[in-house]
Amino acid sequence: MTQIKENSTRNFNKATSPCPVTYAINKIGGHWKPIILYQLMSGPKRYSELKRAIPAVTEKMLIQHLKQLQDDNLVIRKAENVVPPFVTYFLSEAGEDLTIVLNAMAEWGIRDSKRHLKSA
Amino acid sequence: MTQIKENSTRNFNKATSPCPVTYAINKIGGHWKPIILYQLMSGPKRYSELKRAIPAVTEKMLIQHLKQLQDDNLVIRKAENVVPPFVTYFLSEAGEDLTIVLNAMAEWGIRDSKRHLKSA
DNA sequence: CAGAATCCTATACGATACTG
DNA sequence: CAGTATCGTATAGGATTCTG
Numbered sequence: 001m002t003q004i005k006e007n008s009t010r011n012f013n014k015a016t017s018p019c020p021v022t023y024a025i026n027k028i029g030g031h032w033k034p035i036i037l038y039q040l041m042s043g044p045k046r047y048s049e050l051k052r053a054i055p056a057v058t059e060k061m062l063i064q065h066l067k068q069l070q071d072d073n074l075v076i077r078k079a080e081n082v083v084p085p086f087v088t089y090f091l092s093e094a095g096e097d098l099t100i101v102l103n104a105m106a107e108w109g110i111r112d113s114k115r116h117l118k119s120a
Numbered sequence: 121m122t123q124i125k126e127n128s129t130r131n132f133n134k135a136t137s138p139c140p141v142t143y144a145i146n147k148i149g150g151h152w153k154p155i156i157l158y159q160l161m162s163g164p165k166r167y168s169e170l171k172r173a174i175p176a177v178t179e180k181m182l183i184q185h186l187k188q189l190q191d192d193n194l195v196i197r198k199a200e201n202v203v204p205p206f207v208t209y210f211l212s213e214a215g216e217d218l219t220i221v222l223n224a225m226a227e228w229g230i231r232d233s234k235r236h237l238k239s240a
Numbered sequence: 241c242a243g244a245a246t247c248c249t250a251t252a253c254g255a256t257a258c259t260g
Numbered sequence: 261c262a263g264t265a266t267c268g269t270a271t272a273g274g275a276t277t278c279t280g
Contacts, residue, residue: 020229021158021222027232029151031252038141047262058254063263073236084261085260094232101228102141104221109140112147112214116193151272167242178274183243204241205280244279252271259264 027072028098032057032065037095038102040075044090074098147192148218152177152185157215158222160195164210194218 028034032054039045039053051062066089069075074095080086091098148154152174159165159173171182186209189195194215200206211218 019155019158020226020233021154022229023233024225024229025151025154027229029149031145031149034141034145035139038139051262059263060255060265061253064253079262083260085263087262094235097228097231101221101224104224105144106140108217108221109142109144109147111217113140113143115214171242179243180245180275181273184273199242203280205243207242242280244277246275246277248274248276250271250273252269254269255267257265257267260262 044088164208
């Protein structure tokens, strides 16, 4: 039945990579995670605020990645038990620590796009 | 023929996102790109050296991402015209600029894994 | 040595509709 | 408001074989 190999590269990857960059990628590597985290850097946000802040993301992706970020202890979800629901997301301590990374990424992005304007 | 919508979110994403983090993700977002770049930070490397340094990557992924990194002007390929072939890869100026980002990622990775050791 | 080609699976991602 | 559920496509990624 076209089994997947026990020792496939895929399994090996997830298992034990001592590379800290690999470790980080596995936590913030999704296409949307850095963007979500970047939005949360400016403070707690409601679900609907995040959706508005990132128009390109679908509800499915937003929820899915928010869940993964919670599982990885980067984001904390706080829900008031009221009607209508009031749910806010904010960075955990580990999430706050990513500020340096995300800012570096953002700065590089700006610098690199400028570089291409010049050479164009 | 199950056409894709003209104004699909997918197209919108690639088009114009003003978010610098999104821009950066689009350039270094692949699962392997940061790892490859991280390896090249320590200096020029031959193809085979990269392969050895990153055992988990397949040849296809390695070549594919190296190509994309070249297209994005982050990595430069230099081939000596000899037999057997001698090809080295090294960081461009823009690639070097990523050092800050990659180091920040690596440091965060180390810190975060320590954090989980404590709480476990 | 450095890579290209082929074929396949797994996952990411998106659109839409529905719910407590 | 803040999600779930379902279904579909697109892309990433992997195994293997072959070549200048």
